[in-house]
Amino acid sequence: MPRYKSLNGSLMEESIGYSDGERTVVDGQRVSVFTAYLQDYLAAPNLTILTETLVRSVTIEGDRATGVSVVQNGKSRQFNARYEVILSTGAIQTPKILMLSGIGDEKELRRHDIAMRQHLPGVGRNFQDHPLVLGCNWLAPAGAPVMQAASLVAFCNSLTSNPAPDLHIVFSGFMTATPHVAQRYRYPAGNFVFPGGWGMSIGLLRPESRGRITLADANPHSKPVIDARMLSEPRDRDALLVAIEMARSIGNSAALKSFTTGELSPGLSTSKERNSFLRDAIGTYFHPTSTAKMGTDDLSVVGADLAVHGIEGLRIADASIMPRIPAANTMGPCVVIGERASHMIRASYGL
Numbered sequence: 388m389p390r391y392k393s394l395n396g397s398l399m400e401e402s403i404g405y406s407d408g409e410r411t412v413v414d415g416q417r418v419s420v421f422t423a424y425l426q427d428y429l430a431a432p433n434l435t436i437l438t439e440t441l442v443r444s445v446t447i448e449g450d451r452a453t454g455v456s457v458v459q460n461g462k463s464r465q466f467n468a469r470y471e472v473i474l475s476t477g478a479i480q481t482p483k484i485l486m487l488s489g490i491g492d493e494k495e496l497r498r499h500d501i502a503m504r505q506h507l508p509g510v511g512r513n514f515q516d517h518p519l520v521l522g523c524n525w526l527a528p529a530g531a532p533v534m535q536a537a538s539l540v541a542f543c544n545s546l547t548s549n550p551a552p553d554l555h556i557v558f559s560g561f562m563t564a565t566p567h568v569a570q571r572y573r574y575p576a577g578n579f580v581f582p583g584g585w586g587m588s589i590g591l592l593r594p595e596s597r598g599r600i601t602l603a604d605a606n607p608h609s610k611p612v613i614d615a616r617m618l619s620e621p622r623d624r625d626a627l628l629v630a631i632e633m634a635r636s637i638g639n640s641a642a643l644k645s646f647t648t649g650e651l652s653p654g655l656s657t658s659k660e661r662n663s664f665l666r667d668a669i670g671t672y673f674h675p676t677s678t679a680k681m682g683t684d685d686l687s688v689v690g691a692d693l694a695v696h697g698i699e700g701l702r703i704a705d706a707s708i709m710p711r712i713p714a715a716n717t718m719g720p721c722v723v724i725g726e727r728a729s730h731m732i733r734a735s736y737g738l
């Protein structure tokens with residue numbers, strides 16, 4: 388495989404290649420979106436951060452968003468917006484808040500006796516996530532060199548006819564496995580992460596399966612229902628089965644022989660065994676997106692300016708607006724959405 392200098396760039400368009408894993412680090416310190424964008428402004432007069440505060444709904448008068456209703460330490464409070472409300476509550480909670488505000492599929496709202504403000508059937512639909520396979524692992528001899536988590540990331544292609552990569556193969560210096568795989572292959576005690584070996588986790592970057600977020604009930608404290616429908620499209624399953632074999636051919640290659648005493652899992656041969664392993668090993672890459680997608684079709688929720696269709700003064704700026712999940716980790720794209728939102732808001736008010 389050709390080696391690239393960075394994960395972020397031309398490698399993302401190539402059919403095969405790898406690079407070192409990348410982290411957001413400045414002067415030897417991990418940097419989060421909070422530390423990068425907010426930490427230096429905590430004392431600014433035009434910023435108030437309320438913790439332990441749950442947004443219940445957006446308040447709407449006529450077809451205009453007027454503020455948010457919240458619960459803070461068990462007490463209800465109302466905040467009114469002089470200009471507009473911007474929801475950045477992520478692809479799982481944003482559709483929940485929209486539905487609790489009366490914005491969503493009419494049938495779904497009626498099911499929970501929520502008064503409809505705007506019929507937008509796409510709210511909560513089009514849920515996308517990258518499936519992640521945890522469980523391709525090799526035992527290491529004592530004294531073998533140890534790598535970090537996600538030390539190397541390869542972009543690969545499950546189908547030779549597809550020019551762009553659709554797989555991440557992520558190398559780590561320890562073993563990762565779902566509880567089902569750990570039980571089936573008698574892993575040592577641990578939880579998702581296991582010592583004594585190394586392995587590869589596999590992410591599917593261009594899933595075709597689509598899920599849905601719905602309300603459990605009309606209580607803002609209830610968790611929404613996530614129906615991820617992972618692997619509901621056979622193409623996704625087929626791509627991951629190819630990927631597992633790619634990982635196995637790398638792990639069992641002559642070049643790595645001196646670093647392992649043998650394959651711990653999956654080590655399978657029949658197609659039935661491979662399918663059953665995949666079902667045990669599948670989980671989330673923690674990249675939920677696309678539940679309030681940007682566009683102009685019947686299932687879109689926001690326009691190009693991030694404004695919710697049919698409601699004045701309400702924008703969404705988070706992973707939910709992505710029409711399609713990017714073929715990459717999602718933090719960077721979410722930061723770009725935030726940056727673009729800030730440019731649009733400044734342009735709207737001449738700031």
Ligand SMILES: Cc1cc2nc3c(=O)[nH]c(=O)nc-3n(C[C@H](O)[C@H](O)[C@H](O)COP(=O)(O)OP(=O)(O)OC[C@H]3O[C@@H](n4cnc5c(N)ncnc54)[C@H](O)[C@@H]3O)c2cc1C
Binds near residue numbers: 441475675705717718
């Ligand atoms: C365990 C894990 C590991 C990850 N690792 C990586 C990685 O290595 N690289 C990468 O690129 N991406 C990674 N991601 C994905 C990345 O973190 C997300 O794609 C990104 O944070 C999504 O941004 P967002 O703004 O859409 O939502 P979020 O970052 O989820 O922000 C939503 C915010 O809204 C708040 N909120 C939600 N509902 C309410 C409410 N009702 N009232 C008040 N506040 C509310 C939440 O508390 C949260 O602070 C990871 C995610 C997870 C969970």
